[in-house]
Amino acid sequence: MYWSKLLAGALGRGFSHLWFTFSLITGLHWTERTRGLTHSLRSSQLGQTLVLCGTKLGTMGYFTLAGGLLWTVHLLSHLRTTVASPDCSGKEPVIDPPSLVVKYGEPATANCSAQSNATIIGWETTVGAKTENDLQQLVWSVPSVTEWALGRGIECFTSSEKHGQCLTHLPITIYKIPETVTLWLFDHTGPLLEGQEYWLQCVVQSVAPAKNLTVILFRGDTELKRSGFPQFFIEGDESKNVTVATHLSLTASREDHGASYRCAAKLDLNTAEPVPETSSSIQLEVHYKPRMGSPSQNVTVTDGDTLDLICLAEANPSPTYHWTHNNVTVEDENNTTLIIEAIHYDKGGVYRCIARNIIGEGSVEMRLDVVPNYLPWIAIFVAIAIGVLLAGGLCFSRTYHKKNKTGQYLLTKMKRGTSNSGQVAQANGHSV
Known part of the structure; x- marks a missing residue:
């Protein structure tokens, strides 16, 4: 087999335009195989120019040349041409x-x-x-x-x-809009423990293209982390739909109990209308030990009074409450309120409230000081004083009246034989 001329010219953006001129063999059959496609071209005249359009430069493939003599030549092509392409400036379709x-x-x-x-x-x-x-x-x-x-x-x-x-x-x-978006705690099930570190992982399945994807993690409405290509993990061929994953480190706190975390997957594309985001959310449950609602304090009460001691703690799960008085457990008291009736001096001292759950415990102390009740004694003293004052006033009044009483005296004649003087003095009509 012989051919006299092979001219390969590169025409525009990676395509070749090939002319093959043959001088000896007629009835040639050319087969191009590239990218899994097959194109068949025939030449039936001696010296005909055969035009193959659209052969990618650098594309691996081969051409099969078959003639009437059943000769076959495989020309392995990794075609790269250096001939300048024609001037198409302004004439591109x-x-x-x-x-x-x-x-x-x-x-x-x-x-x-x-x-x-x-x-x-x-x-x-x-x-x-x-x-x-x-x-x-x-x-x-x-x-x-x-x-x-x-x-x-x-x-x-x-x-x-x-x-x-x-x-x-x-x-x-x-x-391709994600089939699913899943947010979950990596390698953990059940409630979180306060102070422990965990990983939140967001997995976006069957989405494309990865280079236009943004994955955002939120706590409530607060953005915590934003990941774009290639910051997240990618599984699959990036030219097709893939699965991507991103994660966030989380140290659990009591403030996270009941908090909502959300993962949103957004495709940023130049479309007339934005592509709707796909998201997933979870609500966290955190276990934490009791934290007392009020600090230790001193309380002063009067002998005989009634007092309510209140103990409140923030905890999850809910705590049980225990009371002690001077380090002695108060019997049958598992309430947030301890009622002390008819307080006497023996009820004074240190009361301690202990709140416990499966995570830990917290406590608060209240010192109770009992003071005497002086009101009854004051009432008795006041009553006695009032009685003494009233009695003294009455005696003084009588004494003073006897010493200083006055009247009008009239002299009248007495009947003979009844008085030596024969006269009687009358005071205010009374004889004296």
């Missing part, structure tokens, strides 16, 4: 829209228009490839985008005698 953002499984379409009088126009793509002659526009359309290879984009090319082959690349972004 125009694609509308200039880029596509397509949801996985939905249809896609684009229109390619030639900028010059093209003899050939076509789409090179793994899905929906087509070529037409003597057309100036060609539509590419697929009913459902399920081929992830389209995410590398596709090309529209035109060919003319004046400008050769010109092409334009159509970028395609295929996105």
